Amino acid sequence: MLSGLVGDREGTARLRTDQWRAIQALVAERRRALVVQRTGWGKSAVYFVATALLRRRGSGPTVIVSPLLALMRNQVEAASRAGIHARTINSANPEDWEAIESEVAAGTVDVLLVSPERLNNPDFRDQVLPKLTASTGLLVVDEAHCISDWGHDFRPDYRRLRTMLAELPPGVPVLATTATANARVTADVAEQLGTGGQKAAGEGGQGSSDALVLRGSLDRESLSLGVLRMPDAAHRLAWLAENLGTLPGSGIIYTLTVAAAGEVTAFLRQHGHEVASYTGRTENADREAAEADLLANRVKALVATSALGMGFDKPDLGFVVHLGSPSSPIAYYQQVGRAGRGVDHAEVLLLPGPEDEAIWRYFASLSFPPEDQVRRTLDVLSASDRPLSLPALEPQVELRRTRLEMMLKVLDVDGAVRRVKGGWVATGVPWTYDADRYAWVDRQRKAEQRAMQSYAETSDCRMEFLRKQLDDEEAAPCGRCDNCAGARFTATPSDAMVAAARGELGRPGIPIDPRRMWPTGMPSVGMDLKGRIPEKQQAAEGRALGRLSDIGWGNKLRPLLSPQAGDRPVPDEVLDGAVTVLTDWAKGPGGWASGEPEALARPVGVVAVDSLNRPQLVRSLAERIAEIGRMPLLGAVTYTEGAHPSEFPRSNSAQRLRALHGAFTVPPEVAESVAAAAGPVLLVDDFTETGWTIAVAARMLRQAGAEEVLPLVLAVQG
Incomplete structure (x- = not known):
């Protein structure tokens, strides 16, 4: 049938x-x-x-x-x-x-x-x-x-x-x-x-x-829409842990980021819920298994990103919950449409968060590039006598790979480039940058974000609001949503569960994988770096306090590291988190206090990475870590004269490395102290995105005599 x-x-x-x-x-x-x-x-x-x-x-x-x-x-x-x-x-x-x-x-x-x-x-x-x-x-x-x-x-x-x-x-x-x-x-x-x-x-x-x-009409007669506003991520996570079992059937819990999906999945499992994570980074076999488990009701929910946004067909899906608002009412309607297709009643709940707008801005930054970057790409392709792959283009174009690929696909359809075996070539067909259209799309995106905020705040019918956003001429009050029929849930989780959620979200520390390979194509821009980075020039695995996309530490770190935040000494709460990370690192597998035969040696000193934007933050973090750990502060890896780090691209690995190459120096007195310390050093910085600042600084410190370089940063992007 x-x-x-x-x-x-x-x-x-x-x-x-x-x-x-x-x-x-x-x-x-x-x-x-x-x-x-x-x-x-x-x-x-x-x-x-x-x-x-x-x-x-x-x-x-x-x-x-x-x-x-x-x-x-x-x-x-x-x-x-x-x-x-x-x-x-x-x-x-x-x-x-x-x-x-x-x-x-x-x-x-x-x-x-x-x-x-x-x-x-x-x-x-x-x-x-x-x-x-x-x-x-x-x-x-x-x-x-x-x-x-x-x-x-x-x-x-x-x-x-x-x-x-x-x-x-x-x-x-x-x-x-x-x-x-x-x-x-x-x-x-x-x-x-x-x-x-x-x-x-x-x-x-x-x-x-x-x-x-x-x-036709876009009304969904089985859906009961509602919004629950709570003060922070801990309350939202606690509410979900206490109420998931009362929601009908099985369903989907949407998060805005991969990191949040992992956090929510881990917490719900700790509290006895059968859930599975489903994101763009989930292996295909694991995705299929998760889908099968949900279809067979072997799990209460999939905790998913928009990777599960379209087309998943489970007629008896009983609920959809969003921890964080999608940036568009139309996208929201699409995702909640997974529920209630073959049942009389399904619950649809939105739990918006204060971090939503920052996440929207990040994803908006990945839209179609400005004209100068498009022209630069076309010039590079036109000057080449062979097809150029994405890795070969990256050293010459200041665009992240996913954004570069998206742009090339648009140019391909427009006829300006063509994908062939081995990469991309320019066709020579004239191409016009449609600035008016791109500006309109940007304005439309911002209007949709405002509309999504209005959806969460409206006292009118929520289904009618969504249908009007989709220009449904038959839109009318549904009689089922929380504004039409009254709220069915209260936003008051227990103090004990909130405390448990806060403890879980407040647990700091994630690994940072070191860079092992140089980016492809560096010789083409005059840098003789290719293949594997020599082992004695690599950083060790490091640690970060949290991800900027976390709903736990991310909410604390984003305001501290935003361009508008200014510079100040490290806050006590953040310092305490960093100390906890170091303690867990030391006692964990392979840590210097673990007692394992092949464990890392204890750091013998602290080195900071110079910062022109947040010098107080980084300097005070390094000083306090050295003081608490009873280690000497050995100095800092500094910028060479004339380097302008604020202008360094963070677009892709090749561009970042190209800009950083030659931009750092290890002052003689610091090199002497590092060599004399004769052991691993702790390298302290505020933030890492591509990982190349850490890789370049670690290489220089190891060449100066450091036995190991252990990176410690406050935040990672992603």
Whole structure:
């Protein structure tokens, strides 16, 4: 049985009116259609029924472009239940690609699901995609809001679909589906569906260059929305530990960062809850196991980032809780839409936090780069006589790898660059920086953030608020949310649980992995550094007080280290945390007080990393650590004359290392003290992001005679 069909009292099922309209448009009229309907409405039923009918008429396989592995797995299973043979090509099954392509060529595959990233893989794009385009019976673009850069979840890889749409043979129907598109995104996607036009095709079909748009009510009658405002992260975590068992069925707990997902998972497990973590860093096998456990109700919840944001299909999902607000009401509607698809009642709760805005700002900083950085990338590619990979570009372009790759994908679709075997090349096609559009997108992002704050604060109907954000003309009070029907939960966890949560969140200390390898491509910018860093020039594994993305120490460290904070001596609370980190480090596995045969030797002195932005903070931290640990303060690694650390890029490893190379010096008196100390030294700094300041300073100290360099910083990014 396909989900989303309308049932009657005899247990049979029938298609909804708009499902029939969409199927008729695709099969009989061979049109292009956009279906904007709420989660659980049955969009998959449209393309599976259309596939079955088209295949009976001799059409080629349906190609579904789908953005997430979890979504693909759900779709393959749903197709099998409907008697449709589906296969998928994505990053998790490269060993199967050749066999699957052979099955497609043999005509035994009814549905082929591909990730949008495959569309721009050189081999797939040049060898497989042309044949697939020529033989496709139906093209489906799932989560189609991703095709629009006016939307909240724009993905550059989806823009490749514009080319595929234009190159489809006449008469090939196209279906785009989404549950989260406002009026502007709907219009944009509908316009793009018409790319290339269409001729009359098929039995009785007139064809059309105009996409049929079927948009329905976005009310979710099973969802009861609520907001719980609490003073800090400890209260929110304590509330969740005490109330998770009372929430219906099993569900999803969303966090804004990977670090927060780990913290929440650990605390809930300590208090007897069966939960699993699910983030972008979770191994694929572990993701599949977590999904299976949730589907089978073997866990109460997955603690997830937006990696589980689209398409996960569990009709009886009983709740969605957000610890921290997504930056967009539209994104929020999409995530809460996972709940209540096949049950009469599901709880949806938002627990906003004071750190939300800082996290929003960080993710916003990863948007499309300014024009000078784009032009620099194009110039580097144009000057090269060979394709350049991302690692080869990084020493010459001040962009983090993920941002660089996103920019190149946009330029690829715009025709300015092309991805080929071995990397990227410039095409020489003129390219214009659309500053007005990028500025509009930035303004739209900020407007969405303000709207999300308004959602949390409104005294009006919450579901009506979300539906209006999606331009749902039928929006009306739901009668179910906390503002319509009264609050169902109180934001008052017990003092004991709050204390337990505060203790867990306040536990400082995370490892810092040392840099072992030089970045690729450094010789191309005149630096003879390549391969493995010699072991006797490396730092040891270090420690940090916390991550800036933590909901525990992160909330204390962000205000201290923000550019607006100014400089001041290390606060007592932060110093106490650093001392705890050192104590735990010393007594832990391999620590100098552990008594293990191969343990580190005790540090014999403290060296600071010079800071022009926060000299009091770093100097006082080093001084107090030396005093408490009864070690001499040996001095500082200082900046060379003329170095301007505030101008050093933090964009990627190669650029950071290039800027730091030659920027530090170990004064003679410090080098002499380090050599005379004859043992490990503790290297103290305030913050690390790429890890290269630590690596460069440690290398210099070891060359000066330090037996080991043990880094200690207050915070790491990530």
